[in-house]
Amino acid sequence: MPTAAHAPAHRGKTTLAVVLLGLFTLPMAMSGTTVALPRIGADLDTSGAALNWVVTGYFLAASSFMLVAGSLGDLYGRRRLFSLGALVYTVSTVASAAAQNILLLDLARIMVGVGAAGVMATGTALLATIFEGPARTKAFALVGTTGSVGVSLGPTVSGAIVDSLGWRATFLAYAAVGAVILIGSAVLPDARAEVRPKVDKAGAVAFISGLALTLFALTQGSAQGWTAPATLLPLALGLGLLVTFVRIERRISAAGGRPILDISLAGNRRFIAWPLGSFALGVGMTGTMIFLPTYLQGTSGYSAREAGLVLLFLSVPMAVLPQLGARLANRGVPPRTLLLTSLALIATANLWLGAALHPGIGAAELAGPVGLLGSAIGLSLGIIDAHALTMVEPSRTGMASGFLNTVRGGTGAVMLTVFATVLIALLEARTGSAGTAGRISSGVSQGALQAAQFTESMRLTLWAVAGLVLALGLVVGVLTRSGGTTADRTKTDPAPPAKATTLQTR
Numbered sequence: 322m323p324t325a326a327h328a329p330a331h332r333g334k335t336t337l338a339v340v341l342l343g344l345f346t347l348p349m350a351m352s353g354t355t356v357a358l359p360r361i362g363a364d365l366d367t368s369g370a371a372l373n374w375v376v377t378g379y380f381l382a383a384s385s386f387m388l389v390a391g392s393l394g395d396l397y398g399r400r401r402l403f404s405l406g407a408l409v410y411t412v413s414t415v416a417s418a419a420a421q422n423i424l425l426l427d428l429a430r431i432m433v434g435v436g437a438a439g440v441m442a443t444g445t446a447l448l449a450t451i452f453e454g455p456a457r458t459k460a461f462a463l464v465g466t467t468g469s470v471g472v473s474l475g476p477t478v479s480g481a482i483v484d485s486l487g488w489r490a491t492f493l494a495y496a497a498v499g500a501v502i503l504i505g506s507a508v509l510p511d512a513r514a515e516v517r518p519k520v521d522k523a524g525a526v527a528f529i530s531g532l533a534l535t536l537f538a539l540t541q542g543s544a545q546g547w548t549a550p551a552t553l554l555p556l557a558l559g560l561g562l563l564v565t566f567v568r569i570e571r572r573i574s575a576a577g578g579r580p581i582l583d584i585s586l587a588g589n590r591r592f593i594a595w596p597l598g599s600f601a602l603g604v605g606m607t608g609t610m611i612f613l614p615t616y617l618q619g620t621s622g623y624s625a626r627e628a629g630l631v632l633l634f635l636s637v638p639m640a641v642l643p644q645l646g647a648r649l650a651n652r653g654v655p656p657r658t659l660l661l662t663s664l665a666l667i668a669t670a671n672l673w674l675g676a677a678l679h680p681g682i683g684a685a686e687l688a689g690p691v692g693l694l695g696s697a698i699g700l701s702l703g704i705i706d707a708h709a710l711t712m713v714e715p716s717r718t719g720m721a722s723g724f725l726n727t728v729r730g731g732t733g734a735v736m737l738t739v740f741a742t743v744l745i746a747l748l749e750a751r752t753g754s755a756g757t758a759g760r761i762s763s764g765v766s767q768g769a770l771q772a773a774q775f776t777e778s779m780r781l782t783l784w785a786v787a788g789l790v791l792a793l794g795l796v797v798g799v800l801t802r803s804g805g806t807t808a809d810r811t812k813t814d815p816a817p818p819a820k821a822t823t824l825q826t827r
Contacts, residue, residue: 336451337460339505340444341467343403346502347410347437349471350495351379351733353479354430356614356625357488359764364488367423368763373741374427376611377536380733382434383441385532387729389525391442391722392581399443399450400511406439407506411499418492440502446722447509449710455651457711462647462703470640476614477636480629524569524581531562539738586724594800595709596728598660601793602698602705603732605667608740608786609635609674609694613687615764616779620680620772627684634688635695642699647707656704657801664794666697668787675783680772740782747778 354376362372394402413432420426445464452460482491538556545551570580587593614628623631650656674690710721741762748758751774761767761775 336447336509337463339502339509340403340448341463342498342505343407343440343444343502344464345467345471346495346498347440347471348468349475349478350414350433350492351376351383351437351475352472352610353475353491353495353629354379355611356476356480356618356629357483357491358615359618360483360488360625361426362763362765365421365423365426368760368765371423371427372763373737375423375430377737378427378431379434379437380737381533381536382431383438384434384536384729384733385529386435386438387442389529389581390439391446391724392521392525392579394439394443394446396579398511399447400506400509402439402443403447403509404503404506406436406441406443407499407503408436409433410436410440411496411503412436414492414496414499418489418496436499442722445706445710445725449706449722451510457707459647459651461707461710462643464703464706468702470636472610472636472639474633474636476610476629476632477626478629480614480624480626483625521569521573521579521581524566524573527562527566527569528581531559531566534559534562536735536738539735539742542738542742582724586721589712590800592709592712592721594797595660595705596725597793597800598664598701598797599705599725600728600732601664601790601797602667602701603729604736604793605664605671605786605790606635606694606698607733607736608671608783609691611737612740612744612762612779613674613691615762616678616775617682619761619764619767620775621682622766631684631687631691634684634691635698638692638696639699639702642696643703646700647703650704650708656701656708657798659704660701660801661794661798663697663701664790664797666693666700668790668794670694670697671783671787671790675780675787678776678780678783680769680776740786743782743785744778747781748774751778 358372358375361375362368390402390406410433413429413436416429417426417433420429445461448460448464449457479491482494534555536559538552538559541549541552541555566582567584570582570584573580574583574585610632614623614625614632617623617628617631618625646659649659670690670693673693674687677686677690706722706725709725712721745755745758745762748761749755752758752761752771757771761771767775
């Protein structure tokens with residue numbers, strides 16, 4: 322029986338096209354929602370934490386289910402999980418468009434995140450089993466390009482639809498593409514672990530519940546206070562469940578079973594440096610991607626479309642640079658060098674953007690810092706997954722891919738919450754009112770004083786992000802100090818023969 326890594330060329334191209342469509346559309350649907358928040362808030366009469374959950378709920382659900390989806394794909398078939406994810410995503414996006422109150426919209430967006438987790442985790446795992454060596458690097462460079470362009474084009478596309486047809490039409494447009502992905506999934510090859518051990522149900526429940534409760538507690542902290550029972554109780558339960566999850570996984574591994582997450586992945590220094598690098602990229606980008614459109618609408622009179630167009634400065638270099646990064650890696654430039662360069666430039670871009678912000682800022686003034694940020698992120702986006710997945714055997718690529726995507730999705734959820742918390746705290750300190758701070762941060766039209774307060778708070782928050790990225794860069798540098806041979810392995814040492822992975826076709 323042929324292995325997945327040796328699938329026919331036409332099957333590889335078809336799989337790449339379907340997976341890339343999913344990885345383009347799903348991030349776009351996430352980021353595009355940010356420019357619609359002021360309009361959604363006005364239409365459904367809501368603001369603050371409840372409104373932010375339209376985005377946070379997507380992040381939280383996607384990151385919570387990503388790891389589980391990847392491992393279930395290894396066991397039951399990646400095509401099956403991909404199709405199921407596309408179905409849940411499409412139906413839930415239609416429900417988002419039909420929601421008549423903020424509670425129903427938040428719940429629908431959570432389910433959209435669940436479906437997205439299935440598509441993203443199993444999609445990248447399928448590519449990892451079909452392609453190897455330089456072809457894998459090129460495929461994942463396209464993944465980096467596609468995902469990053471989807472994220473950054475989301476506000477532009479959604480802004481145009483929101484201004485023309487309203488926010489509900491944006492969800493219907495994404496649902497239509499979701500239906501195309503669902504139809505396309507029928508022609509994908511399938512790959513799974515040859516041996517199907519018992520599903521780690523206890524680990525799955527502990528992980529999903531623990532991560533969801535922990536992230537929920539972080540969102541509650543900004544709204545209810547960090548010492549409030551509504552924050553401390555879910556935080557304690559969430560952390561306790563995550564500790565329980567680690568114990569369950571270790572026990573299953575020791576008994577020779579198949580855990581949802583092999584804890585040894587986290588102990589693999591060469592592997593863990595790349596998820597940490599991915600986390601650092603997300604830390605540096607989230608504030609600009611989520612809050613810059615809101616800032617521009619609230620302080621500078623931008624429409625949703627105009628605010629989205631500004632993020633083209635982010636998307637254009639993110640579309641080009643992943644291919645350049647992959648080409649440099651294949652030509653012998655150490656991936657470590659590319660990643661550390663990216664992190665240094667990301668910190669610089671956040672410092673520059675913070676210094677440049679002022680009420681009434683023009684698009685030309687944003688081109689430099691936002692363009693530098695997009696270039697820095699794009700340089701490394703195309704190499705992270707490719708190099709990380711070369712360090713695990715083919716039967717665990719779904720698990721490793723799920724772990725990478727969990728980190729990526731978790732970064733968005735955590736940074737959205739942390740950035741919003743710091744921003745609102747700074748605004749509250751200046752305005753003296755939590756309600757006023759929430760309204761300002763939601764992008765409502767502001768007077769001169771409030772616009773100045775929003776600017777000062779954004780500036781300090783962006784500078785704090787720059788410091789955090791630099792600190793993470795130092796850790797990544799230490800972890801990758803002895804990992805400079807990664808590029809050579811990717812280029813000349815393909816993944817081991819897929820002894821535990823088989824290709825199943827219709």
